[in-house]
Amino acid sequence: MWNDDFGEPGPGRSAALRMTAVTRRHGRGRSAVHALRGVDVSLSAGSFTAVMGPSGSGKSTLLQCAAGLDRPTAGSVRLGGQELTRMGRRALTRLRRAHVGFVFQSFNLLPSLTAEQNVLLPLRLAGRPARRERPRAREALDRVGLADRLHSRPGELSGGQQQRVALARALVTEPEVICADEPTGALDPVTAEDVLALLRDAVDGLGATVLMVTHDPAAAACADTVLFLADGHLVDRLEPASGSAVPRGDGGTGAPGVRPVDVIADRMRSLSGAGARPRSAPGAAVPAPPAEVAL
Numbered sequence: 001m002w003n004d005d006f007g008e009p010g011p012g013r014s015a016a017l018r019m020t021a022v023t024r025r026h027g028r029g030r031s032a033v034h035a036l037r038g039v040d041v042s043l044s045a046g047s048f049t050a051v052m053g054p055s056g057s058g059k060s061t062l063l064q065c066a067a068g069l070d071r072p073t074a075g076s077v078r079l080g081g082q083e084l085t086r087m088g089r090r091a092l093t094r095l096r097r098a099h100v101g102f103v104f105q106s107f108n109l110l111p112s113l114t115a116e117q118n119v120l121l122p123l124r125l126a127g128r129p130a131r132r133e134r135p136r137a138r139e140a141l142d143r144v145g146l147a148d149r150l151h152s153r154p155g156e157l158s159g160g161q162q163q164r165v166a167l168a169r170a171l172v173t174e175p176e177v178i179c180a181d182e183p184t185g186a187l188d189p190v191t192a193e194d195v196l197a198l199l200r201d202a203v204d205g206l207g208a209t210v211l212m213v214t215h216d217p218a219a220a221a222c223a224d225t226v227l228f229l230a231d232g233h234l235v236d237r238l239e240p241a242s243g244s245a246v247p248r249g250d251g252g253t254g255a256p257g258v259r260p261v262d263v264i265a266d267r268m269r270s271l272s273g274a275g276a277r278p279r280s281a282p283g284a285a286v287p288a289p290p291a292e293v294a295l
């Protein structure tokens, strides 16, 4: 269902993440770049939201501000009820480790560690002894179908398997929010489907809240809500799962037989053609932070 308020969670649902009037500007004066211009987003607990938009529209910046990896120039970001923008660095790191899991296009696994050791990493960083936490890491790897690859290093795993290890690492601390930046961008369509099903499972089975940046309409169609960014503004929203992927004011396209993925692709095409300013190759503007930063 279209909703002019891009943010409000549904009735009776609490917000796991709330961003209000978030602006992110790089530089000053005439050379300033406005990555986000007064964005309002609210994610219901236990929901799956995709963020789409042309290259350079601010998707990665939105994700990184939401997760406390980047600081807005103005506005408010509340995660689990806590205001991130006023937190010191150490408090922010603690909050992130406890409440946010990350998945990136490039997997960000440490190559010298086994799958199990990679998954244990966030627990070790939180000061929890590896020996006691091993069953938890194994359970997370089991959840993503890799119980038999505990001792494999990333170089011995396929891209899809590496992304599943990254997902197990994101899930092992049972975070409220999972931030995924192009999690299927480096995967073939079949492997991508597996990873999306696991993200869906984290929402439906574990009650996690997923915020996922993607260029892929098929990936976005797996989400409950798709938010569209253009030039730093949130410009539209649709809800593919509820069968309401219908452009505002155009009742006709909700006709049976119109697939959500096609509506999403159409919407993207119209945004890319309408004054979007491509500035870089997809995924290139904001590189994923090193694994140890995003843990």
Ligand SMILES: Nc1ncnc2c1ncn2[C@@H]1O[C@H](COP(=O)(O)OP(=O)(O)OP(=O)(O)O)[C@@H](O)[C@H]1O
Pocket (backbone or CB within 6 Å): 026, 033, 034, 035, 053, 054, 055, 056, 057, 058, 059, 060, 061, 062, 279, 280, 281, 282, 283, 284, 285, 286
């Ligand atoms: N550190 C930075 N310094 C200057 N400009 C930046 C910086 N990081 C991002 N930007 C700019 O902010 C804008 C939004 O970037 P962002 O990476 O969020 O877009 P995006 O939609 O994720 O792009 P893509 O799809 O290409 O990954 C772009 O114009 C980008 O060049």
